[in-house]
Amino acid sequence: MTPQESSEPAPDPLAVFARTRFIMVRPSHPGNVGSAARALKTMGFDGLHLVAPRDPAVAHHPEAVALASGAGDLLETAQIHASLAEALAPATLSFALTARPRALGPQVCDIREAAERSAQALANPRHRVALVVGTERSGLSNDELGLCQYACHIPANPAYSSLNVAQALQLCAWELRYALLPLTGQARLPDTHGRHDPGGDPADSAQVAALLEHLEQAMQATGFLDPDHPKKLVPRMRQLWIRAQPSVDEVDMLRGLCTAMIRSRARHTDTSSA
Template sequence: MTHTSPPGGEPSVTGGQPRRAGAEPAISGAEPPVAGGFTATRFVLVEPSHPGNVGAAARALKTMGFARLVLVRPRVEHVHEHPEACAMASGATDVLANAHVVESLEDALSGVHWSLALSARPREYGPPMMMPRAAAERALAIVGEGAQEIALVFGNERVGLSNADVERCSAIVHIPANPAYSSLNLAQAVQVLAYELRVAFQAPGALARGVDASPLAASEDVERMFVHLENALISLDFLDPANPKKLMPRLRRLFARARLEHEEVAILRGIAKHILLKSKR
């Protein structure tokens, strides 16, 4: 498995053309999915440690009608060929074989317009938090007929997602498990979210509801905006790079709530550009 380009419909910022996973596998007796909903959704596993979990995640996706699996720096090379992964995939070896391997979460989210970070613990400066069902309803509104891409991001089995990875996402999803024992296996968490998405995508009238009138900016455009904005704030001496405190994480949280559109990102970058020009003068 040597796919090094991201699985979205746009080229990676690091170069190269992505190859999309195959169409949703046929499931006997399944209702037809909302157009684009299943193929516009990717599931991202960041640094998975155990091949069995990767295979079980592939099985979880296929049972719910999804096929796009992305692996960010898996700890085991050629994990799609590992006997434990193939055994746990249990018939979903096509999803496993077609998984994309990328070097960073940035690559995994290339072309994505809205992303969910799965986290079992609250983050002081992370993006807004949602419950799985509410997140699935919001996902439906964003994917519409497949014009916009979404991603669900899962962390390493032992340490979860880093703060930097969470801040790169649009929202946090927390599965409300038993507080006395809230530890979910990685593949189980994938199954819960895949199920909620399937229910939302196939609900009566879902196609009519699943159209967002305001297309969101792509993840890579938002990240470039933050770099541009940070440089502008430094040039104004508003942000001290030696002692940044929590300014940028707070701004990320603010803009995550705003759900920036492409034109809004362009406006903010235009402001940052003129600040930098004035500062140089």
């Protein structure tokens, strides 16, 4: 059977996102769960997992729905687990977020290292990655931390490292997305998909010359330029705009400004004459 005749579907490059889960342990504030859903969806992830949430129906809580801001589908599909061990069961690599140094526990890394390690692991389709955050009040317990391979830190201001759990998940999701994009073939910058904006084309010499003539008229109308004593103002202005290489839209904008200046001066003159 040739490759073209193969019945097996081509691998989905975005599956690396689906093989990443974000676990919130004992979340107590519905707004944080909603904000976390929004943060994850913004970065292309959909694996939101909740361990023993205070409100088992948090996905329908008005505050969670409001702060999800369009990511209600992630709330609806969020999986609820009785324990962290259950939520971590499929993971082959896991990171526990903590702001405190621990005397005992797993290896330590920062979030950027965690993202790089995750990308290396997820290049293999057999791997699953989990990132775990604890409660607002007390974070993760030592026992919960011990279930993960790494204790992960966000290098925040040591004098004030207080990060809301949803904010922490946003930072983690961004770092993971940035690290995973090379595996997906997606661009890191917005793509115009080949659409051409003619207004962004460089103005030609005739358009720039017309602008300079119009600008000279506006400067005379406002009294900024004395035609009897121009000095070097006009050639300097010409050098400025030639060097700037304005676009078609920019030339049109500046000519509109010149027209407004001339009209304003004419109205002022008519009012003064009256």
